Amino acid sequence: MQRLLLHLVLLASFVFLSRDVYAGITSSFVRSEFPSVDIPPNHPAFAVPKGHNAPQQVHITQGDYDGKAVIISWVTPDEPGSSHVQFGTSENKFQSSAQGTVSNYTFGEYKSGYIHHCLVEGLEHSTKYYYRIGSGDSSREFWFETPPKVGPDATYKFGIIGDLGQTFNSLSTLEHYIESEAQTVLFVGDLSYADRYQYTDVGLRWDTWARFVERSTAYQPWIWNTGNHEIEYFPYMGEVVPFKSYLQRYTTPYLASKSTSPLWYAIRRASAHIIVLSSYSPYVKYTPQYKWLSDELLRVDREKTPWLIVLMHVPLYNSNEAHFMEGESMRVVYESWFIKYKVDVIFAGHVHAYERSYRFSNVDYNITTGNRYPVADKSAPVYITVGDGGNQEGLASRFRDPQPEYSAFREASYGHSTLEIKNRTHAVYHWNRNDDGKKVATDSFVLHNQYWGNNRRRRKLKHFLLTVIDEVVSI
Secondary structure: OHHHHHHHHHHHHHHHOOOOOOEEEOOOOOOOOOOOEOOOOOOOOOOOOOOOOOEEEEEEEEEOOOOOOOOEEEEEEEOOOOEEEEEEEEEEEOOOEEOOOOOOOOHHHHHHOOEEEEEEEOOOOOOOEEEEEEOOOOOOEEEOOOOOOOOOOOOOOEEHHHHHOEEEEHHHHHHHHHHHHEEEEEEEEOOOOHHHHOOOOOHHHHOOOOOOOHHHHHHOOOOOOOOHHHHEEEHHEEOOOOHHHHHHOOOHHHHHOOOOOOOOEEEEEEEEEEEEOOOOOOOOOOOOHHHHHOOOOOOOOOOOOOEEEEOOOOOOOOOEEOOOOOHHHHHHHHHHHHHHHHEEEEOOOOOEHHHHHEEEOOOOOOOOOOOOOOOOOOOEEEEEEEOOOOOOOOOOOOOOOOOOOEEEEOOOOOOEEEEEOOOOOOEEEEEEEEEEOOEEEEEEEEOOOOOHHHHHHHHHHHHHHHHHHHHHHHH
């Protein structure tokens, strides 16, 4: 009987402790003034590589569904030159080559350089490759590492950056990210902020930004997503086609995930299935993005990729005055899907501050029931806003008061995040603040996998309850 009572006490304790205590934190840290102005075009951060027609603005992204291909992109400023990529597994020994494509575009009176995209496929997992682009004395060499084979316990470290721009704050973010030794960037939109310029300066600022980030993008994949600053709707210049500059310069492996647009797509990398959504493309019922996402969620195999991550630009939950409730329409359309398919975490940008949520949902809300408040929901994703890369628009420093119950931590600072997947059940997340050029670890937590972690806990509880029942029956 004493053992039974002990079990019942433990069970009650388990139920009590499993209830989350929601006490959100609004950081008291106040960012000191650090100019949110773009770095001058002649700054060394934008240096043009030496040599006639030398390749510049080099960036790579994943080139297929499972990480055995990369798309290598670059610009030659003066003439097309070669679109070949030579590559191999030994430095200065390039046993293989691939042929890419070249094109250019105009934007108002601006004429771009020659933009090359080359798909390098048939690679081996967990392998370091060296590659060379360009020709003669103007050629340049870089390297990248392929991810481990897709599998449930493949460890991997992602960086998360959004709304970067090209200010001195942006430079701190980029340098701190590189120090983190993460292996791939999940970029949640708003790249260059070139749209804050006019006429030919729009194109020139796309060029400076791509040279600015090359120190990272030439060596590891950045998984691209678009934001509002990529739309570039300029009737006064005769430019009214959305995403024109972005689509010319940045390509994605959208066909590999059966998408019909480069703006939404999915990849599998190590133990993660990553879905990229476009906040500024049609997404309601019957639209191509809606239909594609419906099909892609059915393709997710949590036995192979336990971690399900979604990227978008506009946050679905945001307690900042800036862009408040702009993501509400997408939330109404997709939130129930994110819960049904047990999405682990959703990263967004747009708001120039940092915020992390608890697991909350508002799927019971509709215009007739009156259930109008988000509620705790263990099946919901964690929502994280990292629109704090450092762009010239500055910080969004006005949070709504009181802090809503769904908000776990928020701070108006510049920074970047990392997500280190340890195994199929646990990942470690960090947000790192830029404090006057110094990297300061500020927010962190252990992310429990929605599929494997919850199943394991349910199995443990079931086993425990069966043990209690067996002992009761035997008394």
